[in-house]
Structures are given as C-alpha cells and as structure tokens.
Amino acid sequence: MKALITGVNGFVGRHLEQFLLSNGYEVWGSSRSSHDVKADLLNRVQLEFNNVEKLTSTINELKPDLIFHLAAQSSVKKSWDDVEFTMKSNVINSTKLFEAILHSEIAGSCKVLSVGSSEEYGILPQESMPINEGSFLNPINPYGISKVSQYMLTKLYAKLGLHIVHVRPFNHIGPGQELGFVVSDFSNQIAKIEAKKISPIMNVGNLSAKRDFLDVRDIIRAYADVIISGIPGEVYNICSSEPVAISDILNTLVSFSTQNIEVNIDPKLLRVVDIPQYVGDNSKIRSLIDWQPKISLEDTLRDTLEYWRNEGN
Ligand code: GDD
DSSP states (O other): OEEEEETTTSHHHHHHHHHHHHTTOEEEEEOSOSSOTTTTTSOBOOOOTTOHHHHHHHHHHHOOSEEEEOOSOOOHHHHHHOHHHHHIIIIIHHHHHHHHHHTSTTTTTOEEEEEOOGGGTBSOOGGGOSBOTTSOOBOOSHHHHHHHHHHHHHHHHHHTTOEEEEEEEOEEEOTTOOTTSHHHHHHHHHHHHHTTSSOSEEEEOOSSOEEEEEEHHHHHHHHHHHHHHSOTTOEEEEOOOOEEEHHHHHHHHHHTOSSOOEEEEOGGGSOSSOOSBOOBOOHHHHHHSSOOOOSOHHHHHHHHHHHHHHTTO
16 A cells, blocks of 8 residues: 655644555655655655646656645644745645645545544534534634634535545644644753753743643554545544543653652743643544544653653753
C-alpha cells in the first residue's frame, strides 16, 4: 500500500510516517520547507499547491492508494497574526489538492483523509458536552473557521466522487510537539529547571480549563484505520472523551521531577478568550473502527517530559 502524507515534517506527520513505515506501507511525504533534511533518507515529493495541473501530474506519477492531508497552518495564535496565510494554507491549498485528486487517474480508487480540528466546534454551552459530530459549529478564531471550510469542501468533493473523510482530532500531545502547547510548555520549563538553566519557578496560564487530551500515537493509529473504513463525506471526532483539568496536567508533570518547583500564574499567559471545557464524544469512530486510546495520560506526560530533557535544554 502506497501512502502520501502532506505536511509530513510536522509533529503529527513525523509520527504517522514512522507508524506507516513500521506497518509495511510505502510512504511518500511532502512538506512546506524546500530544504528538507530528511529527503535523503525518506521518500519526499514536492507538491506545488499553486498549480493544480502540476499537482495532478505529480499525483498521476506517484499514484498513492492513500492520501493523508495534514499540511496546514495549525496554530490558533498564528491564525490571528496572519489570517490570509491561514486561509490560503488551509482552505485554498486543500481545495487545490482535492481538485487535483478529482482530476487525476486515481480519483476513483484513492482514499483521502482530511484533518480538521475540534476548534471547528468553537465555544459551545456546557450542556453540549461531550461534543458529538452533530453539534453546532461555532468557531471563534480564523483557524477554526478555516477548518470548518475545509470540512465543507470534503462534503462537496465526496459528492463529486472522491473517497474522502474528515476527522476532528481534539488536543494532541506527546514527544516532539513544539512549544506553544500546554504540555510542551510545562515539560520544557521543568527540563530547564532540572538542568539549572532557569530558576525553579514555572510560569503557567489558566489552570482551571479542561481539555480532552490524546497521545499523538493514538491519534495516528485512528487516522490509519479511518481513512480505509470511513464513509465518504462523513466526519469523525478523535478524542478520549475524558476531560482533564490543566491543573492535573501540571501536578502530574511536577510530580515526575525531584525539584522543588514553585508555580507562578503569569497574566501574560492568560487568554482573552479561553474555552473553559472541551470534551468530545468518540462513540461514532468507535462504532466504525476497532480503536481506543492505548497510551495513558501519565505515560504521555512522562514521555513528553523525557523528550524535553533530551532536547538539551
Ligand atoms: N499553550 C499553553 N501554555 N496553554 C496553557 C498554559 C501554557 O503555559 N497554561 C495554561 N494553559 C491552558 C490554555 O489557556 C488552555 O486552556 C489549555 O491550557 C490548553 O492550551 P493549548 O495546549 O494551547 O491547546 P488549545 O486547547 O488552546 O488548542 C489546541 O487544541 C486544539 C484542539 O482542540 C491546539 O492544538 C489547536 O490547534 C487544536 O485545534
């Protein structure tokens, strides 16, 4: 089975590539960066998102059985800083990719996974928790709006004949995640404290929020199955269905360290709009595929902290 991953060098793409390779897939990846240091070791392909004809001919040459469309501008914060780039990356480039696949020789055989986000739901009242796929879409930032648009595109292209499914993963965490996300931010500071690079004070934001966390390695296992079994035009939440308070994340990470760590709530880290609780309903995907999260939150947190300790902070 030949798979193409767009955005292969991102946090999720790197994990997905390794998972598919270790399961015997032939994997090709594309990434935004023109200088790709992994190009000599792994299969890489240049996707020209500006040009549908070139995209179509690249797809015709490669003929993947599966296309995992991960490439995106995926930071909520950056989506405010650069709305146009976010819309171009997530909406325009997705349209071009879907258009190219539709006009390719593999339109009838290739299966496509479109990666959305729980940010598509935006702010919902407490009584809407856990959020299921039929819940109201109320995105509150450009990123969420771009992913709702991408979702609408998948419905359109499914009607036009593509075998395409959309997924809405909730908060991903795990080793390799960049800074700017709560678990990496906390782990990075603990690793720096342990290495005596900073004083033993952690700066944190809102600790009362609750999120639905999944280890990235559990998420990509779901991707590999849902792309095969998902019904074209359908959308599937990928989540644990367990709300966890950020204060619990902090306490668990701190408990893994032998240091005495003081916690400082930094007003700069508090957001103007912060969703108080986000928890998903995973019953739809669990009735489609034989999947459930395997990696405990504790193991994910331990692995992420270990990753930051080894990053040479
Ligand atoms: N990043 C960060 N850093 N968040 C903190 C910190 C900190 O030091 N301290 C507290 N928080 C709180 C945030 O205010 C938020 O309530 C929660 O921790 C989670 O923050 P993030 O990890 O930044 O995730 P997010 O929920 O805002 O958004 C992420 O999840 C979405 C899926 O639901 C992003 O990955 C989105 O791209 C994704 O779509």
